[in-house]
Amino acid sequence: MTLNTFLRGTAIASVFAALLAPFIVLDNFFFPFITGKGFYFRIVVEIGFAAWLLLAFRDASSRPRPSLIFWSFVAFIGVIALADIFGENPWKSFWSNFERMEGFITLAHLFLYFVMAGSVLATEKLWKRFLETSVASAFVMAVYSFFQLAGALVINQGGVRVDGKFGNATYLAIFLVFNIFFALILAFRSRNERLSAPCAIGIYSGIGVIMFSIWVFLAQSDAFSKGIANLGSNVFWVYAVLAFAALITWLSQKYSASIAYVYTVPVLGFVLYFTATRGAILGIIGGVLLSALLIAIFDRGERRLRIIAASVIGLVFVAIGTFIAIKDTQFVAQSPVLGRFVSISWSETKTQARAYIWPMAVEGWKERPILGWGQENFNYIFNKNYDPRMYSQEQWFDHTHNIVLDWLVAGGILGLLAYLSMFAAAIYLLWKKATSLSFTEKALLTGLGAAYFFHNLFVFDNLISYVLFVSVLAYIHFSSTRLEKPMAADAAEVEDSETMAAGALMLVVLIFGIYFFNWRAIASNTSLIDALRSMSVYPIQPAAVNDSFAKALSYDTMGRPEIVERLIEASRTMNAANIPMEQRTKFFELSKKAVEAQIERYPGDARYEVFAANFYAQYGAADQALAHLLKAVELSPKKQTILFQLGSLHAVQGRYSEALDVFKRAYELEPSYGQALRYYVSALVYNGKEAEARALISKLGLDAASFSEDFVSAYAQVGQWDKAIAGLKAQIAANPTNPQIRMNLVAAYFQSGNKAMAIAALREMIALDPAFKTQGEQYIQQIQATN
Secondary structure, eight states, rough: OOOHHHHHHHHHHHHHHGGGGGOOOOTTTHHHHHHHHHHHHHHHHHHHHHHHHOOOOOOOOGGOOOOHHHHHHHHHHHHHHHHHSSOOOOOHHHHTTTTOHHHHHHHHHHHHHHHHHHHHOOSSSHHHHHHHHHHHHHHHHHHHHHHTTTTTSOOEEEEEETTTTTTTTTHHHHHHHHHHHHHHHHHHHHTOOOOHHHHHHHHHOOOOOOOOHHHHHHHHHHHHHHHHHHTHHHHHHHHHHHHHHHHHHHHHTOOOHHHHHHHHHHHHHHHHHHHHHHOOOOOOOHHHHHHHHHHHHHHHHHHHHHHHHHHHHHHHHHHHHHHHTTTTTTHHHHOOHHHHHOOOOOOHHSSSSSHHEEEEEEEHHHHHHOSSTTTTOOHHHHHHHOOGGGSSSOOOOOOOOOHHHHHHHHHHHHHEEEEEEEEHHHHHHHHHTTTTTTTHHHHHHHHHHHHHHHTTSSOOHHHHHHHHHHHHHHHHHHHHHTTTTOOOTOOOOOOHHHHHHHHHHHHHHHHHIIIIIHHHHHHHHHHHHHHHHHHSSSSSSSHHHHHHHHHHHTOHHHHHHHHHHHHHHHHHOOOOOOOTTTHHHHHHHHHHHHEEEEEEEEHOOHHHHHHHHHHHTTTTTHHHHHHHHHHHHHHHOOOHHHHHHHHHHHHHTOHHHHHHHHHHHHHHHHHHOHHHHHHHHHHHHTTTTEEEEEEEEHHHTTTTGHHHHHHHHHHTTTOOOHHHHHHHHHHHHTTTOOOHHHHHHHHHHHHHHHHHHHHHHHHHHHHHGGGGHHHHHHHHHHHHHOO
């Protein structure tokens, strides 16, 4: 084997290896469904690109060829790099975090992948093998998803929407959309071919191995037995699936290889349906319809294909008409999938988070229209322009859930135009320059692009959808430039000594890249997991917790914000009396330093101001907590949850007038928010304005009794125990069997100094519930023992 052959083989292998990323789930990682795939893809690309770069140095034919797609991608990378550098938070824009694994670092790896794939997959045969590998991976994912549907495997995100190995049904859906179109392209290409005997044996054996492996794995699970029991004999179903696979394989071998790919389409479509992802399903319907229309109207090739396309158009309209006809039936209403489509309406869009987020994104873009805010910085816009009507939605959005707005915010108008230019370049080259592709293949790739883009109007991309999209770009790039001269093809041949020097340098750069961009982040991630595990055991291991958190922070790389968040969450546990004082002090110092560093590194982020306030409040540092809450309110003045925390802190510190001002402000931001009304009512009581509170409740037409707990809590807050006790007695009269209310009454008597009535209330509880006797007597003894 020559060096060039080895280098080319390594680069090609890395391109194909990227297709295995959907299956990478590392349970020992924080965000295992995201980080495992991300780190795997980066390392695979770095190894492959290093091999390709050395190959391109030695062999001019392996160098990239210029095209509109290539230059539009370069422009996109360049614009986003500038946007990130001059954006709100360059550090965050570059690294992203464990939850998303995006940022410029991923964008750069996608570009390297595009250049490499477009260069080393230099024949139609290789690209066909690439598409076959992708479809095969989707088929395996579909088999896995079938077992989720059967109840034999857990749906990771919960509910009924299958998510495969993605942990998110939406991510699985767009993965299937790409591969359904790939399968259709392969079916068209293979219509005049027969499946070779080795390939047929491989397919059948592969399916058998998959079925047998899943069978062996699941046979040990009670869930498997319960999930399959109602379907009859387990052995029967295994043999039935294998027999059907054998039939498809035999037909493909005897008549046309297209049969195997056509068979794959409904399998993937079935799983796509059960992801219940409306954007992806509507997108693929629209994409298939667009492809069929192009073929039926403009294709002057095979008449049979035009008939098939026209039939598909008819079936699509029949399916749509049928759904409209039965949408009000009980069958549709009871279907968790179809029910999601019935719920689509104009009124629904007004209450979805997107209805509030998208206008925020536009307002944010207006502030920085040219280069935007940089990647991963939408949260700054979200906090600043928060809509109080979103009180029932997620409180910390980091994406707009619209790919157009995402890039408009991240890169400004230049970034969005650069992103859209890749689509425009792909369409132009596909129809004008890709002469090796048939009309049908062009129509299918156009439909795929339309389906993908429509889907992304309601969500945001993930790593796998990015990889598949970039793969399509690389394929169109290859198809349109395959006969053109590579860049710098006329450069002089390199000497062996130059190759050795370049190879040594490339090896050093590769090792540094894997260490700096991956290993440090992986070590940080696993150290965080070690810290969380040390907290989850009994008894807790405080020394291990401190050491693991300190180690995770020491790498100072991506994921640091999430480590700080987990530190703050851990403070309640680590500040408990059962933790040795030395370890409690060590944890406090470590956390304080990390929190303050986070505020310094992420200035202007209301989220971390709130976290800092929570941390200081946990340790009784009210002044520091107040300072951070005031800053958070300044950064996000309309978010009620922050105002609630600020008002509560004022109340705890006895600043009742300030608390009233804050709670009133929170209520007036959105009067329909019931929790805001309750805080406001309580604050009125704090300030001796009970009559005003009751008048407000009456004016709103609400039942005053439903605010009883709020009044009692407010009375207790200001020490009006006679009113608190009266309120609790009224609650007991309405709910005589509720033990919690009775215990609240005991506490109220005790706090008011009436130990005799507290003991009498406990004895009444014992009389009502003899099982409470032992615990009740202990409480009585404790009360009697107090001075």
